[in-house]
Amino acid sequence: MKKGIFGLLCVLLSTLGNPLLAQKSTDSLTRRAYLNDCLLYALTNYPIVRQSLIDQEIADRNIKIAQSSWYPQLTSGYSLIHYLKLPVTQIPDATTGERRNVTLGAQNTSVASFSLSQSILSRDLLLANRTADAYRVQAAQTTTLNKIDVVVNVSKAYYDAVLTQRQADILTEDITRLQRSLRDASNQYQSGVVDKTDPQRAQVALNNALAQRKQYTDLVGAKIQVLKQYMGYPPALNLGVAYDTTQLVRDTALDTTQLANPASRVEYQQLRTQRELLDANVRYARWAYLPSVSAIANYNFQYQNNTFTQLYSQVFPNSLIGLSVVLPIFQGGRRVQQLRIAELQVKRLDWDFVSLTNSVDAEYAQALSVYKGNLANYYALVANQQLAQDNYRIINLQYRSGVRAYLDVTVAEADLRTARLNVFNALYQVLVSRVDVLRALGEYRF
Structure with missing residues (x-):
């Protein structure tokens, strides 16, 4: 009895499992969607990826x-013929040798036929066997290339949305x-320590910051919509983008001693398949x-009868088996030219390997140089942020002690705000350039 109840519970859980998991997945993206969550969703739901998978199935069926x-190819046929006037054939007379007109056939004729053929040797079929695996690999490589583009686009859009947030x-x-x-400025003004300009300057700085935050907040919504587009995420649903600043900083690390290997790129593998x-x-x-060469059987x-109503009263069957051999002897040099064209196409493709190798090396060198420059700029701006923060702290203390004017505090606040914003702009540039370096190295695999 206990085993039966337990089995029933297992069936119910397996039945309800998929909807619950799907709901949980949707809720997780709505509440907290990190980069890996966005990538997994995009690789499953982005239209181009789905189309590529369908193309793979189409290629397999082709x-x-x-x-x-x-x-073996089995076909059947049926025909029904009524002669308005029967054909006439001249047949020599057996005694006189003179030709006389003889009407052949019946007024009504019907034929039901069955044909069986089996290919034994065919170059089209040999080609189909030799290239079957290559076409499957080619379709899979196209899917992989589309997935790489999705990962690159989603990663950049995610970093853009997160850093704007x-x-x-x-x-x-x-x-x-x-x-x-x-x-503080208002209290000091009311105490008569400073004049009216200090709280006014503070209000101006606050208004500017409020307006700037409004711009960035609106921009975040637009960036998230772009991210949804690259993910294939429904535009009307909420997407709660989450991030870890410490993890973003760790993601800037990259081994710059690697060398570009064109053979690791999917584009190079596509050329091999081609x-x-x-x-x-x-x-x-x-x-x-x-x-x-093919074997045939018919x-x-x-059925023949001059009276239509009695057409199928008597049958005259016939059958045959045979072997068909078609050997082209001379086609005006067509086969020679087709062979030369095929060989030239192979030579032409060899230059595509050279071109791709050169472009991969140049792409990697450019991406690596941009990454190194952005990383150096990021480290410099982080140091500037620390200096700006110390400078603001000291000037703010001096202002409260009555040593400095509020104008110096305003300038220090503006410098600190600019330094902090610049740091995250630089962090975005580093992360994006790192994605380009990984793309050039061909390190994305699925």
Whole structure:
């Protein structure tokens, strides 16, 4: 009894499991979507990826269509003929030798036929067998290339949205600090320590920060919509983008001692697959000198009668088996030219390997140099941020002690806010350039 109840619970859980997991996945993206969550969703739901998977299935079915001719081909046919006037044939007389007109056939004729053929040797079928795996690999490589583009685009859009959100958070922190400065300046003005310009300057700085935060907040919504587009995420649903600043900083690390290897790129592998197909095309051109051999068998049910209502009262069957051999002897040099064209296509593709190798090296060198420059700029701006923060702290203390004017505090606040915003702009540039370096190295795999 206990086993039966337990089994029933297992069935219920397995039935309800998928909807619950789907709901949980949707809720997780709505509440907290990190980069990996966005990538997993995009690789499953982005339209181009889905189309690529469908293209793979189409390619597999096309291969099966091409190979289906190896199986016996059975066909049937039916015809019904009524002669308005029967054909006449001249037949020599057996005694006199003179030709006389003889009407042949019946007024009504009907034939039901069955034909069976089996290919034994065909260059088209040989080509289909040789290239089946290559076409499957080619379709899979196209899917992989599309997935790499999705990862690159989603990563950049995610970093853009996250760092814009971080800049809005920085401005929120600055607004809190500016509100405190405005209270301090107002209190000192009411105490007669400073004149009216200090609280006015504080109010101006606060208004500017509020307006700037509004711009960044609106920009975050637009950046998230772009991210949704690259993910294939429904535009009307909420997407709660989450991030870890410490993890973002760790993601800037990259081994710059690596060397570009064109063979690791999917584009290079696509050329290899294309080379394999072109080599098969050369063999196909050479097979043009082979005969096409097939076995045939026919069985026909023939009905003849001058009276239509009695047409199917008597049948005259006939059947045959045979072997068909077609050997092209001379085609005006067509096969020679087709073979030369196939060989030239292979030579032309070899130059694509050279071109791709050069472009990969140049792409990696450029991406690496941009990454190094952005990383150095980021480290410099981090140091500037620390200096600006120390400078603001000292000047703010001096202002409260009556040593400095509020104008110096305003300048220090502006410098600190600019330094913090610049740091995250630089962090975005580093992360984006790192994505480009990984793309050039061909390190994205699925």
